Amino acid sequence: MTASISRTQEQALKDLAAKYKVSMAWLVRYAVDQLVEQGREAQLPLDFARRG
Structure with missing residues (x-):
């Protein structure tokens, strides 16, 4: 599995x-x-409008 995360999320991790x-x-x-x-x-409570 591969997932893309933002640089901000990567740094937080x-x-x-x-x-x-x-x-x-x-x-x-x-x-x-x-x-x-x-x-x-x-x-x-998933907000699918925010996907991306």
Whole structure:
């Protein structure tokens, strides 16, 4: 899988990875796990107009 993120998002991930001493890949997997879990429990308030 490939995902495109903004430079701002990339820098935020790098900062979080350094802060918590984990890889950026681990953070992305963690975020995906959280989103999947939330989606199972309730309707997510996704704003599809903002895609891009």
